[in-house]
Amino acid sequence: MAAAAAAAAGAPGSTDGAQGLLARSPPGQFDIVAKEIRGIVGADGFPDAAVAAAREAHLKSERPVLEVGKGHFVALCPEGQVGPGKFVDSKRAAVVCVDMVTGKPSEGGDGDGDAAAVLGEAGSPVRAAREAVVGELETYAGHAFSFRGTKHGAVEVFVSGEDLTVVLSGVKTRLDNFWAAQWQSTWTVSGAAGASPSLSGSVRVTTHYFEDGNVQLRAAKDFAAVPLKGAATPEKLAEAVRRAIADTEDAYQAALAAVVQSVEGETMRDLRRAMPLSGQPMAWNLNAHRFRRALPSAKSGAGSSS
Template sequence: MEELRDLSTEEKLKIVTNFLLSSPPGEADEVFNDVRVLMADDPALQTGILDALREYNTEQYITVKLPGQENQVLVSKFGQIDNDLYLDPKSHQAFRFDHMNRRATEVEPRPPVEETEPLRTAVEAAITNYVEDHFKDGVSSVYSTENGTITIAIVDNKYNSSNFWNGRWRSTWVVNPESGKLKGNIKVNVHYYEDGNVQLDSNKDIEVETSTTAENPAAAAAAYVRLIGKAENEYQTAVNESYIELSENTFKSLRRSLPLTRQKLDWDKILNYKIGQELSFTKIAEPGPTSNK
């Protein structure tokens, strides 16, 4: 702590920014409160950390409800109009996002890109059904992006702090309607912190393609979503299999699960034996009978 107090404000901000950008899913508030204590300068912290919060929220696909709406929408760089103004392509609205308090305000209409809107709408309908079927709390957005491409963003969060773990799934798919190629990226981050600190941080790039053209938006959208579903299912299966391998083979090769007797040790019983043994050594012999001579 003494060394930290000797640092300049800029140096402290650099340290706390790195902490914040590394926050596990669902734990950004706890990390912020911790670095706030380290910083010990609220005005400087709230001003200097705003860019980091903006980066974290957009990269992590933070979700928010727009005023007067029940559905969650994504905050992502694909819908970023300026620093704090974002697009919800589903409702054709823009909204101002407060990165510090994670609130949406100043909702206004935003017309769609006419050239790509038929395909974007078809992909949105197909991907919405897919997310509802495959992700318990999934949220998705489908954006018209550069050079006529369509970008799909999916996020699903599972927070279970009472059992000391939190997790987040993020997948991003960029569709090129002319070539039929889909470039995807899947990121999974899980943090387990009961009596320790273990994280899974997985990142996989995927590229697939289809011969379907955008002339029939509904057929093209269905083809894209089939490919996405197949790729994501294969990835999840591979992750599950790697964990089974880790549990059943890798860890067992590092340490015996059972002693040579192939019986589990009852440590409570062994402790009782030890205590009884020690008492037998310290027991004082009772005096024998004395003679009356």
């Protein structure tokens, strides 16, 4: 990673290359990469403004999660950003201030941004739908993004006109075991307060494994709109949204697992040479191999006797 950081640092006085590298950091490793870059070019060569700009670009594409209280996570995403370093926590209907250099909640706690802009007007049908959906999906996220009883993901639900935008993001890292992974999905509930709502969205998966190498898997898939039936009330809508998302994500995860299995069982096998360079099948005969190993010593013995 350090070598890549040095190569990407760019011309003296320019931070564009390093910013791009940092913005594409693997899951949960933004601050590690930032430290590596600064270790190479120095803090003056990569100032706080460059780190903040890279983090801004990173959250727009990766939607990382931030723990803002014990066991409470917020997905930092452009859909919920209401100002520089200000992000809406849609579960608590509050604005969280984030230090864009360190990535930590800044002093002062909740900010004073206009959360109503993305939460919907009080008393409106679409806001009632949002509150029901975020409550239902909070339970789903707690189940989907937990590992050995520890939660590591978040859900956010925002209002956009008459629609809802759902953001699900889970990040799990075990850097001591050389791996990290993220699952993120974004969904649109069209006509959330109407008579015929529908759901469409996309899923992105990133895994990073770096023991004795550096391998990343990046997969993405878009899902066309499907009707949400039986969603006559906010509560029924929330249940329909949860079922549709859970079914779609479970099916996609199963498909990814099948692909991984096929790589091991078929793709890697197809890459193997069918025959050795000699053109002869490998002889799995232990006695034959013992005889072959004995030939050089026999020749040397014959030469010495003559």
